[in-house]
Amino acid sequence: MELDFSNIKVVGFDADDTLWVNETYFREAEEKFAALLENYETKNKVDQELFKMEMNNLELYGYGIKGFMLSMIESAMELSNNNVPPETITEILNLGKEMITRPVELLQGVEEVLQKLARKYRLIVLTKGDLLDQERKLERSGLTRYFHHVEVLSDKKEENYKNLLDHLEIKTNEFLMIGNSLKSDVLPIMNIGAKAVHVPFHTTWAHEHIAPEEHDNSHLTLNTLSEILKYLE
Template sequence: MKLIAFDADDTLWVNEPNYVNVKDKLCELLSHHIDKKTLSHRFYDAQIRNLRLFGYGAKSFILSMIETAIELTDGRITGHEIQQIIDVGRQLLDFPIDVLDGIPDVLDTLSQQFDLMVLTKGDLFDQESKIARSGLAHYFKHVEIVSEKNEQAYRGILKRYNVQPSEFVMIGNSLKSDILPVVHIGGRAIHIPYSVTWEHERVSEEHLVGKSFTTLESARELIDLLTKMTTTDVL
């Protein structure tokens, strides 16, 4: 192994529950205009539609909230209500970083043996801010923030660092972004599921058939697994 990469959101620290909380607040703010089920569906549609324009992250999320509110109220929403939505969404830009259990100990141990990378997707400013606020930045030799995590993105990063897929390990919670693209290019992947997964990141069982990767219950299991990988091909 030449390079071990960690996803950031919901792998190193809690992220998705903060977005769920803000969406619930949006539903509360607009409850006198529209029911929660309809709003949730339309908001998700807006998010997916806007990914191409605004990418991932808090700013895209806030813009999608405003757009959804305008659409579902036929433009009747007031400036005051839009300001309330912005204020609620702004919480996503500076929420306290809740590092997941065992992560500091694991990174402290692994960083003494391997070159570690944070490999995350989303808004550059947003992700850089979370990395800085996490207090974990010093464990990582490299940081890569990309607009999308697909096969092309992974190949480009490996080429830039002169690392072969077989020498690369990706660790993350998202099967769609962290695991399958790496498996497809011949890399090794370790899946650590998180309790909350955004709908866009979910993968059906049929897409996992024949795919070889390792699943762990906790980051604390990484040290033993990666130590074994230095002498045996366990993945």
């Protein structure tokens, strides 16, 4: 699809699964969590109940590893009828701590893209999740120097984007968002009159899935982040 990006002055990047690996680690933790509860329920049941718990807790805890840890603990209590031993709770906490302390794994081509685009555009990070964790990951990534601004949003809805762009004095017709989620990074951006590029990641959280009829494919979809250089350089 050919789109006109000639007016673009500011490029926003999602962080998790756009700049670095994230969702893969949640799936690995879910596998280990199900194994810890195998004496109480099947893996499929554990997965289903954990997801329900995450959705129920989203308004309380928001996005991120810490909320995920709390939802795992609460699910373990419910699925075991409050019989899960303290040692298992400790193991669940350790799962979350392992996720928090993991080295940041940049996706292929990320630094090259940022190096080249930073010469011409103002680059910002627009992500959601736990503030401390996202700041920590950005620092460990070594990418901080490429960005003029970093914003950790409580959510990525039209209002969140519009308020931020207004605050940063960025015109919607001069803004391009790049991310892996149609639901969070593409559709709300297009709905406020800005442009968006979708770079899918091989693993996507169920909460971010949308039905095909919910979008019209009027956005640009790339196989890798590096391909954006053909449109912006």
